[in-house]
Amino acid sequence: MMKSILTNLLIVAGLFTLVTQAQMKKTEVLILGTQHLHHIKGFEKPMLKNVISKLESYNFDVVCIEKMSGELLNDIVFREDRSFDGITKGSFGHKYLAVADTVQKVKKVTFLEAKRNIEVLKSGKKLSPQERKKLLFxxxxxxxxxxxxxxxxxxxxxxxxxxxxxxxIAGLIKEEIASNNEYYSLAGSLAKINNINKLEPIDNFQDEALLLKYYPEFMNDFKNYGGKFKNINMLPVYQKTNELTQEGIKSNDLSNLYEFLNSDEYVKQDYDAQWDVWHKTNFPSGSDRARHSLWEMRNLQITGNIMKVAARNSGKKILVIIGASHKGFLEKYLNQINDVKVLKYE
Known part of the structure; x- marks a missing residue:
């Protein structure tokens, strides 16, 4: 009798351990460093075939991209602060805000109504073309x-x-897709493979606007004291990046470029070349140190946005596609979070 009780207790304890382990499965995040593909002369989507195939094997549940959320863009608009015109009237925000304003008027839907509609529509297991059209607008x-x-x-x-x-609107979207932005050629392709209905925006582009607001003399400082940045493109890390890009264009395969951009070698050399240098330039105003501080701020904000996504996707796999210079910073912060496992691109 006692043996039977002990056996049952051990079975229960084992099941409890399995349930606890399942509940405590860490959220896995892969930071994929990328070039901004629309800047690569001669780039075509088939060049990413092997990169996409490799990423497909991870079976991601969520894909995040280097874009600001609608909430943040509208918050900046409502501040009515000219310091941020570069965002709201530039490439980071203008076209998105303009399209949103037009669609809201024509379709007679508010921002908050659209948000609620999205949550209902995108949760459907099998969406009809009509439901997808509603979701699109x-x-x-x-x-x-x-x-x-x-x-x-x-x-x-x-x-x-x-x-x-x-x-x-369909014409505008076709033009967007044809732009070869990594939103469409990379993130969108992976989302479709995994039947994902949304690309999560996790960026925050306010760092440069704040820099020029706090330090209007920054550009003059850079012109007069930024000699350490002269010929930065000739450094080995960027020469190798350019060589791998050109080789990838010729071979119709950018796999080797992505291996390098996501290597420890690239992360370290890029940091030394682009970011550590700001502590050695000695601008009279201190705007160089502010440049580095605000870059850290931006990456901390991006990390916060990733964790906001993680909070709604606990225990799942999240892919973040972002400019390669962010990778080392984001991994540094995420590695300090107990409930996150940072994946390697390998």
């Missing part, structure tokens, strides 16, 4: 053009866009 209403483009690719037909306005 709601994404546009909250500035999320990349996720709208993802829905457009799922729909895979222009016939569903009936009105002149809908056809106009």
């Amino acid at each position: 709601n994404y546009l209403a909250v500035t999320d053009v990349p996720s709208a483009a993802l829905q457009y690719e799922y729909i895979n037909s222009d016939k569903i866009f009936k009105t002149n306005f809908e056809k106009y």
